[in-house]
Amino acid sequence: MTRRSALMIIPVDASEERADFADTFARADAAAPALSVGELSTQRGDGVFESIGVVDGHAQEVMPHLERLVHSARLCDLPEPNIAQWKQAIEIAAGDCGAGEAVIKLILSRGVEHGPTPTAWVTVAPAADFSAARVDGIRVVTLDRGYDLHVAERAPWLLLGAKTLSYAVNMAALREAHRRGADDAIFLSSDGFVLEAPTASLILRVGDRFVTPAPNGGILHGTTQLSVYEHLAERGFDVGYAEIPASDLGKADAAWLVSSVRLAAPVSRIDDHELPVDAALTADLNAYLLSPRD
C-alpha cells in the first residue's frame, strides 16, 4: 500500500556536496495547499518533470531519470538540479511506497514569479492498474504533431527535447484519441515521420529487428525504451534507431508503447490497421520492467 505524499525541496546549487540534504526537505500533505498562486508552473507550465516507476518500494532507473531532468533543466535555462539532493528525495519518497506499483513524480518549477529560486517537489502516488493494457494491448491513432522532423535543430526555443510541464497538447492528443475510440496516440511529424506517443515511446518490431524513432532532439529519449533495448540486445535481438516514415507503421509485425509507469503496452491497432499482440514477448518485457533496475 502506497501512501500518497509529497516532499517539498529547497533546491541547492548543483555543485554543493553533502552527505545529507535532509534539512532541505519538508514533508507536505499531497492534498493540502502547498503552492502559491504565484507559481510559474501553474501560471505558465514553466518547469520540467520526470515520472519514475516504483515496484515494491524500489524506484526504477533513478539515474537515467535524473540525467534527463538535468538535460531538460538545461534546455529551459533553469538552474541545474543537484543530483545527490534529488536522489535522496527519491529515496525518502520510495520509503512511502509499500508493495505493488507506484509512481514518483519529480517537479522542478521556475518558482514563484519574481521569486529568488525555483520551486521543487517530489510526489508519490499509487500507480493505476495497467494490467489490461499490458496483456490485451491498446488501440492507437496517428495524429499530426505539426512540426517537421528537424525543427528542434533549428528552433531550440520550441523545447522539443525537454520534458516540460507544458503538456496541454499531449493531454489534448489523448482526448482526441479517446474521441476516435482509441486508447492512445502516435504523433507524426508534418513531413510524415513517426515521432512518439504523448507520454510514451514507440518501439516497432519488423522481423527480428526492433526499431524506434531516432531521438534527434525532436522527441524525448525514453528511459524505458533504453532499458527495453538493453534487455532485447541481451536476448540477442537486433535493436536500432531510424527515421521511420509513417507508411512503415503498416509493415510492422508488432509494436509497443513503452513508458515508466504503464511499462510495455502492446499495440493491437494503429488507425485501421490491426496488429498481432506477441503475448509471450510482451510478458517477458513486462516481467523484466517489473524487476528491480537501477
Added chain:
Amino acid sequence: MTRRSALMIIPVDASEERADFADTFARADAAAPALSVGELSTQRGDGVFESIGVVDGHAQEVMPHLERLVHSARLCDLPEPNIAQWKQAIEIAAGDCGAGEAVIKLILSRGVEHGPTPTAWVTVAPAADFSAARVDGIRVVTLDRGYDLHVAERAPWLLLGAKTLSYAVNMAALREAHRRGADDAIFLSSDGFVLEAPTASLILRVGDRFVTPAPNGGILHGTTQLSVYEHLAERGFDVGYAEIPASDLGKADAAWLVSSVRLAAPVSRIDDHELPVDAALTADLNAYLLSPRD
C-alpha cells in the same frame, strides 16, 4: 496602490443564473500556499487563462476577455465558465486596485488530478512599469514557431487558438530574444508567414493602412488589437487582416506589439531592420488604451 491578492473560485455550471456568486468565492493570500501539488495546472500546464489590464481600478475589456476564456475552455474540453460568476470575481478583484495600472489574471485549471471539478482563481498584482517600452519602443527578433500557417485547421489538438497555461515555449522564445539583444520576439510560421508575439499581437502600418495577421485559428485573436482597430477605424484609418509574408516586415512604415498590460509598444527594430517610431500616433494609441473601455 494595488494590493497583491487572490480570490479562489468554486466554478458553477455555465447556465446557473444568480444575482450573487459571493458564496463561491474565497479570498486567499497571494503569497501563501493555496494550491495542492495534485493541481493539473502545475503538473501539466493544463488549463486556460486571461490577463486583464486595470487602470485606476477599472478592468478593461472584461467581456472580450471572458469570451476568449470561454472559447479557450471549449477548445480544451474544459467545463464552460459561468460568465456572470467570473465577471463578479473580476469586479471584486478590481476593488483591490487603487490608482495606477494593475493586472488581473484569470486562471481556469482542469483541477486536481482525478478530482471532481476544475480549480479556478483570479489574482491581482501591480503592473510593471512599461512607460519606456511605450515611448522608446522595443527591439524584436523573428523566431520560427515550427508550425505552418494552416496547421490549426487540420490539427485542433495542438490547441493553437486557445490561451492555455502551457506557455513554456512562449517564455523560452522571450529568453532567446533577450539572448539576441532584443526585447521581444515575433513568431513566423515554418512556411514563412508572420504570426504573433509570444504574449502580444503585431500590428503593421503600411502607408495609411494597418494590417495584422489573420486569426485563422493558428494565433490568438488579440483583445487589445481589436480595441486598437476600433480606435483607428474611428480615426478614419483603413484596418485589415491578411496573410503576411515575413518579407513584408521590411516594408512596414511602423509596427507595434499590442497587449492588455504593456499596451501599444512601438517596434524600433525587427532583426537588423530599423523602424521609425511614430511618437504621436503611439501616444494617441496608449492614451486611448489607458482610457476606461468596456
